[in-house]
Amino acid sequence: MSPYPPPIVPMSSPDLTDAERQAVLNVLNTPHLSMGGQIEAFEQTFCNYTGWRHAIGVNSGTAGLHLCVRAAGIQAGDWVITTPFSFVASANALLFENAVPVFVDVEERSGNINPALVAEAARDLMQGGKAAQRWLPRRGLHTHPNGQLKAILAVDVFGQPADYDLLRVIADQYGLRLIEDSCEALGAEYKGRKAGTLGDYGVFAFYPNKQITTGEGGMIVTDDDSAGQLMRALRNQGRAPGDTWLQHTYLGYNYRLDEMSAALGIAQMNRLEELLGKRQRVADWYHQRLVQIAGVEPPALEETTTRPSWFVYVIRLARGIDRAAVAQRLAERGIPVRPYFLPIHLQPYMVERFGYQPGDYPVTEDLGERGLALPFSGVMDEAQVERVCDTLRQVL
Template sequence: MGQLAIQGGPKSVTKTFPWPIYDETEVQAVANIVRSGQWGNPDCADEVARFEQAFAAYCGSKYAVSCVNGSVSLRLALIACGLRPGDEVIVPPYTFIATASVVLEINCVPVFVDIDPDTYNLDPARIEAAITEKTRAIIPVHFAGLACDMDAILTIAQRHNLRVIEDAAHAHGAEYKGRKLGSIGDAGSFSFQSSKNLTSGEGGIVITNDDALYEAMNSLRNVGRSPSGQWYDHFNPGCNYRITQLQAVLLSEQLKRLDEQTITRNENGLYLNGLLADIEGVTPLSRGEVAIRHCYHLYIFKYDKTKFGQLPKKDFVAMLSAEGVPCSGGYPHPLYKQPVFQQKNFMCYAIPDSVDYTQVNCPEAERACADEAVWVFQHAMLGTREDMESFARAIRKIQLYTRASARV
């Protein structure tokens, strides 16, 4: 069995997995911009425009609007889609805070709909029960880089005349039925924060095929300006959400690596699925029933403590991390249990007093947070098959230890 690493034994995984991955190409690209003295945007925005065009083409979309982060890209899309104070937006409870907090920021009401227990994505079967006369949009989150059931979600949206804004912050390069995620709904929002599969440290972008949405989002991220106006003409209540030339050249170089990296993560995820399928108490999340390409921003499996001597998830994660697997137990609780929702610290004038998040209960999200979900980080999924085998060995080692301990 061997002594656990957390007890001083040897690690199962001795390799480290650096992120971000770069070489002198990125260094030289940034140095060229620094030497040019043309760092800004929009007065010197050639590289920004070049990246936007490249990213839109990569995703199969007509337009791309870059901005300072993925939260702002969601905000731009919501405002451009015409949401007004008091409107309701359906969101999942198992996601980063920004998916819901940007709804609050525009004085709208997040409505939490539970996740599918097999995928941890928004469950289409639960959406219609949450729709009211105030519902205006759905934000499906392609969580961990796994495609939501977009056919089902779009069908519901069309039936109720709702906008669909894809939160693809985890989903760079992932696909659903041959289409890049983010390109399927009315708009698709991405993050370039430091942990993301495509990164410039910070940044975001929103893509669309809709001319009117593009014009609105382009104006909103550029202090409300319009191509038809002068420099100091402001047509919309926008702000300066622009990225710099330095970020743009980093992203252009990183984009060249994305497809190869996505293929590697997807193949490693499939291989790891097979390895873990033989371990009792460990269940990889389903990839759904349609053709997809998963980009594994996170590799997630469900943990069953009854097969590990009743070891709590937090202790299992601590042991697995000590074995050298880059991992986490994920969110401690669903979004609606965050203090901002429980205490209604909204600073928003249009959310009715009747909205009470202390009464929200999404059992699947609760279970994922408290007991089940274990995340392996995306940079580890860029390893080799031998690395995936070492991850599986680490889990088996912990299971052998916990079962032996339970018998004592």
């Protein structure tokens, strides 16, 4: 039992209408609950939206990232440059293949991977030996002492794309694959280009707090034919085109998205602009109020973000403010909040496996200590935003 009163506003909330309810019901009135017309149509909406040839529906963003790792040919012991300031799934997808996430720190404003550090790390890792050591974890490499740099996995944190023009130059220079974890950024744009289409493969996720939801679900997009075909097979227990139900060309998974979820996704995609617009409106209401509260930094956008897509609304408290105490007092007043993100390298299993220590990635840790996600969804009204901001002001 929570010691706090019931929240006056939920931490997040899906935005559903009768169109979504009817779409799911329609599926339930057919015998086709998996691998039918809905998943194909849902995938087609993403081909249309991104302009890319392949969209592969999967049952989570995590599953989508895992398939990208497989498609990139990343194997046990390979090194992949990625960010410690993310939801754990981006690094976990590498661990599923026993690859080594090589973390580099992030940029303070966006919280996205720092391209200058990526360039340095890539140069040193390609050189190997002593130069590479500086970037590698303290332990956890004993079974694979001579790794090989294979890819960059960047994350579009909180709905703002990383700096892909710079990342692309580095990837091309060293022959690396570029994976875009766009799970938080459906609808965002980088220099006018859509998030999800900024690397070789992009992944979106549809958990109920996301811009669109399918309950659970995800979507991979790519313009690379062979990767797209491979990921389609791997999602479906490794069945290649032409395989029968009991033939499996590859070691695959059951990462299929069911028809009810896909139908829900189509109805949500039909409302994408409306959903993004409502989230933008709530973010604007927050911004107007939060700039006036001392000790609070509202989220800031990079110049390259020509359109943000609000996933969560994370403020930063000034250094010296006790975030845990603020969070507790807000919860006591019915306002749920969350620290965002707890750095990946300091999660217990990461510390145990790789020997990371506090201080290893200072910008990530600073953001991790000061970030606080406020209640956020497209269905919040202005009075609720006002109440959250008022309470925050009082508590501070």
